[in-house]
Amino acid sequence: MLVGIMSDTHDNLPAIRKAVEFLNEKNVELVIHAGDFIAPFVARELGKLKAPLKGVFGNNDGERKGLYEALGVCDEILEIEADGMKMAVIHGTDERIVKALARSRLYDVVIVGHTHRYEIREEGRTILVNPGEVCGYLTGIKSVALLDTRRREVKILDIESGELLGAMSL
Template sequence: MPIGIVSDTHDDLAAVEAAVSLFEREGVDAVVHCGDFVAPFSVTPFDADFAFHAVRGNNDGEWAVESTVEEFGEYHGEAAALSFDGTDIAVTHGTSSLVVDALVDCGDYDYVLHGHSHAHGVEERDGTVRVNPGGLPIPVDGADDSFRVATLDTAESGVDAVTHHVLDG
């Protein structure tokens, strides 16, 4: 089962539309947004032909983000525990590296998805894979220089199941 992973879209409609287009081309069955939409208008393009799940990011101060997501998807608040095709996934924004590390190290999940740093990455520790899809480029050391998202294929396992994609946003 292909799953799209996105984070830190920060009201950039061109980036959101590029992500949705990629996910549609890839034929994903679900998309997980790891937070930082910022405002509700940047949520609505995700109302597409896939299941949609989202968690709150540290810049999601607009509480109408929740009700907008819930018009067509599931809003999980600060964190989510999801299961797709027998694959267990934890999702958090990633503001706290302590929380991300605890989710990875607890051994309860196959994958832990997070954003926040705007730096894509994937690593496996003791059977759990941590995935940061990236985000919009920001002028911070370590951040990506282009917008990135990721896909996860639950038919595969480990880091080989994750593909990062560079998008024009």
């Protein structure tokens, strides 16, 4: 299964539109959002995804009831299993919780956002993936990650240039 991973869209509709187009072109089968949607009106663009969307709340998601109604987001921590690969999704505001999830040995992959900086690293036996920011506000780089559960690899890509920013085999 090819999984698209995004985070920190922060109401940037043109960037969200670009990310949706990018993920649709890659034919992802599931999209995971690691929080900081911000407001329910982002559903106008996220609703154009050809794959189901699952996500968690971030620290800036104030309109939680509206995000639930528009996108079905209702959790701060989410567990997902795809092709036998176990994933935890959390925004990542508290690094201690992120490390505890990674070190628990319950998950193959822990997906986070919050820092706006893309990263793939090993944390014990778990791979930690931060896709960076779709909005591009802090780093100037609009990025998403692609997780291929069959090939057991993850890549981070710039959605504007298509440039590979990082990759790791699991």
